[in-house]
Amino acid sequence: MAEKILMKGNEAIAYAAINCGCDGYFGYPITPQSEVMETLMKEKPWESTGMVVLQAESETASINMVYGGACCGKKVMTSSSSPGISLMCEGISYLAGSELPCLVVNVMRGGPGLGTIQPSQGDYFQATKGGGHGDYRTIVLAPASAQDMYDFVDLAFELAFKYRNPVMILGDGVIGQMMEKVELRPSKPRRTEAEIRELCSSWATIGKTADRPANTITSLALQADVQERFNIKLQKKYAEVEANEVRYSTYKCEDADHLIVAFGCMSRICENVVEIARENGIKLGILRPITLFPYPKDALNALVPQLKSIMSVELNAGQMVEDIKLVADGRVPVSFYGRQGGVVPSPEEIYDAFVKTIK
Amino acid sequence: MDIKDIIKPENKVYGRTPLLKDAILHYCPGCSHGVVHKIIAEVIEEMGIQDKTIGISPVGCSVFAYNYIDIDWQQAAHGRAPALATATKRLMPDKYVFTYQGDGDLASIGTAEIMHACNRGENIVVIFINNAIYGMTGGQMAPTTLLGQVTATTPYGRKAELNGYPLKITELIAQLEGTCYVTRQSVQNPGAVRKTKKAIQKAFENSMMKKGTSFVEVVSTCNSGWKIPPVQANKWMEDNMFPFYPLGDMKDR
Numbered sequence: 308m309a310e311k312i313l314m315k316g317n318e319a320i321a322y323a324a325i326n327c328g329c330d331g332y333f334g335y336p337i338t339p340q341s342e343v344m345e346t347l348m349k350e351k352p353w354e355s356t357g358m359v360v361l362q363a364e365s366e367t368a369s370i371n372m373v374y375g376g377a378c379c380g381k382k383v384m385t386s387s388s389s390p391g392i393s394l395m396c397e398g399i400s401y402l403a404g405s406e407l408p409c410l411v412v413n414v415m416r417g418g419p420g421l422g423t424i425q426p427s428q429g430d431y432f433q434a435t436k437g438g439g440h441g442d443y444r445t446i447v448l449a450p451a452s453a454q455d456m457y458d459f460v461d462l463a464f465e466l467a468f469k470y471r472n473p474v475m476i477l478g479d480g481v482i483g484q485m486m487e488k489v490e491l492r493p494s495k496p497r498r499t500e501a502e503i504r505e506l507c508s509s510w511a512t513i514g515k516t517a518d519r520p521a522n523t524i525t526s527l528a529l530q531a532d533v534q535e536r537f538n539i540k541l542q543k544k545y546a547e548v549e550a551n552e553v554r555y556s557t558y559k560c561e562d563a564d565h566l567i568v569a570f571g572c573m574s575r576i577c578e579n580v581v582e583i584a585r586e587n588g589i590k591l592g593i594l595r596p597i598t599l600f601p602y603p604k605d606a607l608n609a610l611v612p613q614l615k616s617i618m619s620v621e622l623n624a625g626q627m628v629e630d631i632k633l634v635a636d637g638r639v640p641v642s643f644y645g646r647q648g649g650v651v652p653s654p655e656e657i658y659d660a661f662v663k664t665i666k
Numbered sequence: 667m668d669i670k671d672i673i674k675p676e677n678k679v680y681g682r683t684p685l686l687k688d689a690i691l692h693y694c695p696g697c698s699h700g701v702v703h704k705i706i707a708e709v710i711e712e713m714g715i716q717d718k719t720i721g722i723s724p725v726g727c728s729v730f731a732y733n734y735i736d737i738d739w740q741q742a743a744h745g746r747a748p749a750l751a752t753a754t755k756r757l758m759p760d761k762y763v764f765t766y767q768g769d770g771d772l773a774s775i776g777t778a779e780i781m782h783a784c785n786r787g788e789n790i791v792v793i794f795i796n797n798a799i800y801g802m803t804g805g806q807m808a809p810t811t812l813l814g815q816v817t818a819t820t821p822y823g824r825k826a827e828l829n830g831y832p833l834k835i836t837e838l839i840a841q842l843e844g845t846c847y848v849t850r851q852s853v854q855n856p857g858a859v860r861k862t863k864k865a866i867q868k869a870f871e872n873s874m875m876k877k878g879t880s881f882v883e884v885v886s887t888c889n890s891g892w893k894i895p896p897v898q899a900n901k902w903m904e905d906n907m908f909p910f911y912p913l914g915d916m917k918d919r
Contacts, residue, residue, distance in 0.1 A: 361753075364779070367746070368749040368779055371749035372753035375751065376754065378750065378754065379753075397743060511738075512738035512739065515737050515738045521739065524741060525741035
């Protein structure tokens with residue numbers, strides 16, 4: 308049986324990075340995710356796998372170090388929390404605009420502004436609709452456990468290199484700080500120089516050899532038609548991601564009359580809401596989007612005909628609910644319940660809010 | 667004797683390095699960028715490190731440096747080139763990594779990145795083109811614009827009380843423990859070109875010796891931004907910039 312270790316979600320990110328052959332981590336301390344870099348520094352992976360770990364002077368520098376590392380075909384990542392991610396958004400736009408693979412972990416806290424250091428899901432719009440400037444998308448994975456934090460690191464790198472696109476793990480302060488048992492996976496070695504050359508030689512800046520023209524990584528196109536052609540290519544890629552990479556899970560949806568849609572820590576809390584509802588004779592189920600982009604539109608759409616109501620439960624003022632309404636398209640009432648500023652609701656509180664919507 | 671008798675391979679004393687691509691430079695006539703590009707290309711060719719060199723271009727006129735020197739390039743967001751270089755060199759320590767940055771990029775929006783990369787002693791080369799103006803955007807004030815200098819955003823001349831003082835960032839960089847070689851050069855005549863070439867070659871060599879960051883400032887002309895023809899621009903630079911930005915090595919260890 309695989310080894311299980313009790314750890315925080317943030318620590319799981321660090322151990323997973325070392326374990327899955329990550330080449331470099333660049334970060335800046337911010338609560339509630341500082342354990343990611345602290346764990347890496349304690350583990351000293353540069354002595355074991357050769358992974359580079361560097362504390363940068365700012366989130367701006369961190370994401371641009373990620374940009375530089377990604378240019379070299381390396382598996383590179385950063386982690387931060389909401390205000391820091393705002394600073395990184397310029398860089399994420401450049402990464403998307405230069406079609407570079409990387410992992411950005413956001414352990415969300417309450418905002419806007421400096422906000423709180425308590426958990427939040429207030430960055431849903433920022434993560435799924437852009438954040439930085441221009442027409443781009445990041446692939447967004449929403450972990451609901453420390454195990455997810457661990458497993459999604461490897462998955463994120465797979466997706467990042469498959470589509471040459473930034474991937475974000477959108478966690479929150481609950482998932483980052485909570486300690487759970489995490490099952491460790493078989494380790495993957497870091498890619499060798501020869502493997503990187505074979506995989507990325509057509510685009511990466513790993514030194515121009517005689518057998519190929521020089522590679523330039525840039526997101527600059529001064530001519531309008533050139534930029535438009537590139538943007539159309541990007542949109543095609545995002546359509547491919549939407550067709551192939553949707554991930555979600557359902558809980559007691561088979562006979563459900565009512566549905567809660569919740570991601571991350573809220574999907575865990577809402578499992579208890581389902582139990583309370585069913586004890587009271589109400590057939591309630593949960594759809595948990597695991598990828599927030601691409602959004603599980605088809606799965607939600609398939610459930611709509613059997614439903615009398617949908618409620619979105621989020622740790623924000625109502626962000627994902629807009630995507631649910633687009634899918635429901637007026638066929639079924641869609642309500643929202645959320646708490647903000649770092650307040651996490653209890654299952655009973657959510658159940659009470661839910662019951663009011665169906666009366 | 668006809669000119670055709672003279673133009674023969676055996677009489678050739680100078681040629682363009684093949685590392686400088688056969689592309690028409692977008693730089694204005696008289697601009698220093700083209701000369702510095704040529705120097706870098708020659709140094710890379712002479713050191714035989716084309717397959718081991720990664721250049722990082724900035725935002726500004728030299729954003730298109732990648733169109734001219736035949737190596738792998740990364741194009742950075744405004745001011746962030748030293749962050750890209752940091753990761754690139756740490757992840758590929760056997761590569762020669764250099765940034766090429768103007769004064770707006772390096773000494774204004776990118777001050778944090780350049781100071782910290784130099785202070786960490788990243789084993790990279792920084793080529794800093796200081797022409798005391800923003801060229802690409804049409805001649806606005808740069809952090810290095812001299813007091814009294816007229817630009818698009820200092821139409822009555824730079825005034826300390828309104829705009830602050832010109833920033834001698836290279837002097838600051840020289841104070842940082844992480845730098846091993848800090849020098850200020852120019853390229854307005856053959857002698858200066860030769861000195862700058864030596865400086866850039868030394869900087870590239872340093873980057874493999876784990877000595878820290880090498881920083882080469884090149885005081886440069888911007889005829890379009892200054893609105894001065896090339897020959898007079900060289901004179902204006904010598905008369906006005908050199909007294910405030912004196913040439914020579916500030917640190918070499």
